[in-house]
Amino acid sequence: MKYVKQGMKNIKGFTLMGKTGMAVVCVVLFLGIFSDRLSVHPYNLPSGSAFEAPGPVHWLGTDDLGIDLWAQICFGARVSMIIGFGTALLAGIGGSLIGICSGYFGGLIDKIVMRVTDIIIVLPDLPTMIVLGAFFGPGIRNIIIVLALFSWTVPARIVRSKILSVKEEKYVVAAKNYGAKFWHLTIRHFLPNILPVVMVSVIRLFSKAIVAEAGLAFLGLGDPTSKSWGLILNHAVNFRGIYFTDYWKWWIVGPSAAIMLLVTAIAFICRDVEKIVNSKI
Amino acid sequence: MVKRIAKRTVAILLSAIILAGSTGCGHSTLSENKNGNQDRPVVVNLEGGDWGYPTPFSHYARGPGLYKMTLIFDSLLERGEEGYIPWLAEDWDISEDGLTYTFTLRENVKWQDGQPMTAEDVKFSFEYFAEYPPVFSDLTVDGKHFIQSVETVDEKTVKLKVEKPLAILLGKIGSTRIIPKHIWEKVEDPQKFNTPEAVIGTGPYVLKDYIKEQGAYQFEAFKDFWGPKQRVEILQFVPVSDSILAFDNGEIDLTRITTDILSKYQSNEEYKVLRNPAFWGYRLLFNMERRTEFKDKKIRQAFAHAIDKDELVEKIAREAAIPANAGYLPVGHIWHNAHAKNYGFDIERAKQLLDGEEFSFKLLTGNSNNEVRIAELLKISLAKAGITLSITSTDFKTRDAAVKRGDYEIVLNGHGGWGRDADILRTMYLTEKTSNRSPAVGGIPGYDNDRINVLCRQQLFEIDAAKRKEIIFELQELIAEEIPQIPLYNTTGYIVFRPAAFDGWKYMFDHHGVTHNKLSYLDVRQ
Incomplete structure (x- = not known):
């Protein structure tokens, strides 16, 4: 509860850009949660003829199969949000825990963890993700796992270095001398210290995951019948001669705008959070 | 540090500019080739893609692979616009009982390495294919080889005996590729045989270049080809990302289009549109x-x-x-x-x-x-x-x-x-x-x-x-x-091309694509 209050106070400290970003993310979240009710038409069944231009019936037009694009974008928001949150939480929590252990215990654990992060950081993530995506097969769950596998290293490293310095703080040493154990120290002293820095990297991961999913789907590695934004784009640009027709005006512009809007909004939030965190340190 | 990064950025930018410039030059020479001087060779560029090394054994088992191979390797008959036409065989005769096929071969046919082609090569090809089946056009029917024996009567006559009279034999025998005996008789694993020697045939085109990674092929007209003169001197299959854009930019000379953009090309004199048969x-x-x-x-x-x-x-x-x-x-x-x-x-x-x-x-x-x-x-x-x-x-x-x-x-x-x-x-x-x-x-x-x-x-x-x-x-x-x-x-897709650059495109009697037709590139009057 204390953290939530703190968070609300922080949001008040956001710039106008940050607040706008927050609003956009909330809207997308809203779209994702209530996607079935926000659109008159189904997202997975044809509801008109192919390539209807945007109009009163189909707000953003229809695609080649005659499926309403607004409905697909609403549903795509859900996919993007699930993947964004899923990856960010999985990688954020997992990475932080690994970082805390590595920083606190040091020694062999630290060495192993740091070498593993080195290896993963060196691996170019997009090509490896393409290979893993092709190997494990499409599906939202697999994409989250693959993305998380490649993103936990950033929070892990940041947290480890933070823990290394916090560990030496006098109050932590004192608590330890009074017999405080690892879990007590983590919850009582480490978490409040690392939370702000983890926040920043988690928000970054969030947008990275959304873009990566869109990228994988765009390359045709996503689930071929899911309706993520990347996949709508994939179908659109692979339609023969789309740029010589009028269809791109709604079929490509809609989902691209959605991705850009969301990612830019997250970037603004990230910038503000970083500012607030930095001023505290 | 900052300086070094700045230097690198400049270097990258410069190389990008140079690269962009050089590709630009490439296009201008190509377009000159086509529209400018009449003496310049006719170059036709088509959409690439890797379809394997074009020998009868290692091309990919789909049309684009097969028809690249047939540019190099001839067969006794060829598929024309109305039906089978004489090709390496000038004339043929089927005995009344339907069991003997006699082919009279053309004279003065040369392999692309200069050796003369003889009836021995034809005999060898059928026997070799019986032992090592090629990718397409196998010589079996109902699980059995239908050819009993191949005899060379003289330098230019080959007699094939079959077990039973079958309706489809002329087509099957006629479209079997003829390969040079002096090269293939030593080859025991034809699927792995992919040296430059493996692509020597009697056909109108010689393989000059094949880059598997890019899916690029370059064919050049064979100077001593026995048959009709080649209208296209250089035939290239080039990598493109979007074929319609590439066609619009003049990088390739023919592409498939959808009905949505048909009017753009049909109303323009510069282009010609054909509709493929539904095959x-x-x-x-x-x-x-x-x-x-x-x-x-x-x-x-x-x-x-x-x-x-x-x-x-x-x-x-x-x-x-x-x-x-x-x-x-x-x-x-x-x-x-x-x-x-x-x-x-x-x-x-x-x-x-x-x-x-x-x-x-x-x-x-x-x-x-x-x-x-x-x-x-x-x-x-x-x-x-x-x-x-x-x-x-x-x-x-x-x-x-x-x-x-x-x-x-x-x-x-x-x-x-x-x-x-x-x-x-x-x-x-x-x-x-x-x-x-x-x-x-x-x-x-x-x-x-x-x-x-x-x-x-x-x-x-x-x-x-x-x-x-x-x-x-x-x-x-x-x-x-x-x-x-x-x-x-x-x-029944539509294809579009610029007749001013090249207009020889023809269909085979039973096939959907003009680019697959060897006769498209030759000066054939039927």
Whole structure:
């Protein structure tokens, strides 16, 4: 509860850009949660003829199969949000825990963890993700796992270095001398210290995951019948001669705008959070 | 540090500019070649892609692979606009009992390495192919080699003896590639033989360059070619990302277009548009070994009723297609039976046939946009009848391999060759083993129908064309009723080219694509 209050106070400290970003993310979240009710038409069944231009019936037009694009974008928001949150939480929590252990215990654990992060950081993530995506097969769950596998290293490293310095703080040493154990120290002293820095990297991961999913789907590695934004784009640009027709005006512009809007909004939030965190340190 | 980064950025920018400049130069020389001076060689560029090394043994088992190989290797006969035409064989004669085929070879035919071609080479080729079957056009029928012996009567006469008179032999023998004895007699593993020697034939084009990674090929006219003069001196298959954009930029000379942009090209004098005959199509295959439910005719018929072919034609093919026939042979085929049963789109009827039962199957497709979209529409319409499909898409080579292995429950497969001799029905519906590596050939796993088997064999041994036609008509009616696989639609896509650059494009009598036709590039008067 204390953290939530703190968070609300922080949001008040956001710039106008940050607040706008927050609003956009909330809207997308809203779209994702209530996607079935926000659109008159189904997202997975044809509801008109192919390539209807945007109009009163189909707000953003229809695609080649005659499926309403607004409905697909609403549903795509859900996919993007699930993947964004899923990856960010999985990688954020997992990475932080690994970082805390590595920083606190040091020694062999630290060495192993740091070498593993080195290896993963060196691996170019997009090509490896393409290979893993092709190997494990499409599906939202697999994409989250693959993305998380490649993103936990950033929070892990940041947290480890933070823990290394916090560990030496006098109050932590004192608590330890009074017999405080690892879990007590983590919850009582480490978490409040690392939370702000983890926040920043988690928000970054969030947008990275959304873009990566869109990228994988765009390359045709996503689930071929899911309706993520990347996949709508994939179908659109692979339609023969789309740029010589009028269809791109709604079929490509809609989902691209959605991705850009969301990612830019997250970037603004990230910038503000970083500012607030930095001023505290 | 900052300085170093700045330096690097400048270097990268500079190299990017230089690169951009050099590609620009490339285009201008190409366009000069075509439109400028008449003495300059005619260069034709087409969309690339890796279809394997063009020998009869190692090209990829699909049209674009086969027809690159045939530019280099000639056969005794060639497919013209109306039918088979004399090629390496000037003349041929079939004995009255249909057991002896005598071919008189052309004189002064040279291999691309300068050696003369003789009857020995022809004899060698047939014997070699009997031992090592090539990718396409195997010399077996019904699991047995149909050629009993090959004799050379003299330098320019070859006599082939066959076991039984068969209706399709002239085409089979005539389209077998002739390979040089002096090169191939030493080769024991032809699939791995891919040195420059492996691509020496008597054909009009010499392979100059092949870059597998880029899918780029360069063919050059063979100076000592025996036959009609080549109209195209250099034929290149170049990598492009979007073929319509590439065509618009003049990087390639011919492309497929959709009906949506047809008017842009039809109304412009600079372009010429042709409509392909409907000899390419998609079909849905059932694996009855994997899912024995498919052995029940009612379920297959329910599928046929639950699929809206007109919707597929309208939405996926953008009207540039015709719904395929349940009897397989497309409307444009010379022996198409218009009276064979066809299944209208009728969800209620499909539900009746399924008797209220619900099923779920896995559908395998390629990952091209069309295939994925067809799969999506199939999923939607079959769901209404109570059939759930889960879709997996892979790249087309993986899909083709799965088709050959029978590793699927239902597969969506698209290929050409629907206009060829009606014997294709036998290669598809009759259970038999074949060495042909094409995913368009081979039976339906687990399907066996006595009457279909009988008719397939009967038409093969029937020499009288009229009687054979009757059998084929009956076969189509039976196939349509049985519906062991579901033909979806046959494409009649449009192609566009600039006649000022090159206008020799012609169709073969039974094929859908002009770029596959060797005669397109030659100065042939028929």
